[in-house]
Amino acid sequence: MSIFAVTAIAILVSAAMALGRAILGPTSYDRILAVNAIGTKTVLLIAVLGFMNGRPDFLDLALVYSLVNFVGTLAVLKYFKFGTLRGGLSGTRKRGN
Amino acid sequence: MEQFTDIFLMLLLVAGALSVLYVRNLFVATMLLGAVSFIMALIFVSLDAVDVAFTEAAVGAGISTVLYLGTLALVGSDEKPARRRALVPLLVSLLVGTALVYATFDMPAFGRADNPVQTHVAPRYIEESPKEIGVPNMVTSVLASYRGFDTFGEVTVIFTAGIGVLLILSQLRRRREDEADLTDGPDTDTNMDNDAAASASPAERVGSEHDLVPHVVAKLLIPFILLFALYVQFHGDFGPGGGFQAGVIFAAGFILYSLIFGLHFTRQIVSTRLVKFLLALGVVLYGGVGVVSLFLGGNFLDYNVLSADPVAGQHLGILLVELGVGITVTAAMIAIFYAFAGRAEGRGNDIN
């Protein structure tokens, strides 16, 4: 059993725990947190599986997740705060230093 | 090990999907769908279908959540309680499910060498494509060259979806609203010189001073998201990725900008008119490659004739076609986002 397999199992177990939190709640914020944690674990698992299968080009996928997951999380939180996706987060585009 | 991973992920997937069914709050369901999408992508990775996983990653991680939320902002996040128990549908789905499970017993074993999947056209692709197409990523050569016509159809579907969403949602809006800065088309462009903050409607200025952190980090990240999208676009020949994934990621960059700075400013950079133009441009580019190959004496989308050397012609054709896909997908995603986010009035916090 390779070290990659051990790590993969650890990531899977951890993801399952996070999914448990996502299902249990109790507040929606807990679920957001849990889904975000699953996202990070996805990045990790993709990288580890890539090395396990000898195809490190999987890393492009991990990069996509690390960049795009952020967009989803921000959208969720913005909807949460304002109930709409339309306006800006901080009012104006230009902020003085 | 691989079997363990697959089965474990499948179990997680089932647990996630069932919990999506059980929750009554649609917002929570959206969150859980995000988790399900992560797990789905992991299953694809584990099955070595990297390109599919890539699409799932690009769409599922960001865009689909954003679009679901855009819808929820329009319709509210509480599910209507069902009036009556749906016994007949339950029975039907159970029957169909049983039949399908029963049918799987007759299917050839998973991964056997003499499965029809392995013996039909796949061996030909595997043997001939390095010579005929010369592109390292076989998925790309199948998608863009052997199955170029199918992909053309897919691009047309995306184009139609984008146009359809624009048509339906912006028509409704015009009837109900008359704010000058919200009408799309030429007006948006002429408005550009006005003081942006002043011309923004109250809903555009929603936000608070407490959001400095996402504001600054998004500024840092946006160029890299866009660049990474272009990297995926142009390296589709060599690794996982291609026009579709690139388009989605590129659009994600703009959506992030819009989330942070507001729809109004995004419209100033990419006006609705430009989006419509790009939406069509991608399809025209794809179709144009086909027509050019017709004129040069080949079949529709036969890239061999594009250059003196067939392999170089294939390469050029795939490149252009993928670019067309990328442009259309970007435009379609942005168009759909504009349509949804632009209509949202803000339902307030009815989530908890």
Place this chain on the structure above:
Amino acid sequence: MRTASLFLVLLAVWLLLSGIYTPLLIGFGVVSCALVAFIARRMDVADREGHPIHLGPRIITYWFWLVVEIIKANVDVAKCVLMPKTYLRPSMFTTKATQKSDLGKVIYANSITLTPGTVTVDLDDDVVLVHALTTGSADGVKSGEMDRRVTELMREA
């Protein structure tokens, strides 16, 4: 000026990502970077905050220090999770950020969050509201070491 340096940074990133150095792909890289730099300019994201090239190599030394802090903090939180009864002492307090620029404040706020055991809950002007998991991690922020280092990094002391 900043657009030009953003272009160069993007090009470096492209070359590192790509790994395929044929004239065609490098050409695509140059075109892509130019396009992104142009869009970034129109979006107005390549300013002192969005493209903080003026921080220079100081940020690297700061990162090394931060990584050490992260390791220490993680051990703390791990103990807390395993034995919540003994270690878990959540508290919430405010502290002042002495940085003047928005970027400095954001770096400070994110550094607090990056070290587990402390999370920035609110950043309002120069007041940072922090939630801490243990008394130890709370004292870590209150001591102002991190604040001092970020201010040093920003050259705003």
Place this chain on the structure above:
Amino acid sequence: MDLALDIGTWFLLLTGSFFLIITGLGLLRLPDLYTRIHAGGMADTLATLLIFVGLALQSGFSLVTVKLAFVVIFIFFTSPTASYALAQASFVAGLKPRLDGFGDSEDNKTSDDLGKGRD
């Protein structure tokens, strides 16, 4: 040399896995949202760092290493931002952290003090 690298990878990945499991445990057993954010942050920071450094040892020095570094850097930028946005949103929405009932430390504030906490 290879052996040393392998041992290094073993050590780093195992430690990373350990922290991941702790993260999962923390997400499940810590009492309220704010404390759970800390646990989630562990997976994002140290576990990610350890696992990716461990993988980088295996890849040798190549473009793969660079990609690994990019992933870590991006996560280090996005994860605290997401955590901040989450904590901020829940605080604004009025979710009060539980500050009492875990031992008897004297500087425990009750949650009612928090509104006035900004002096």
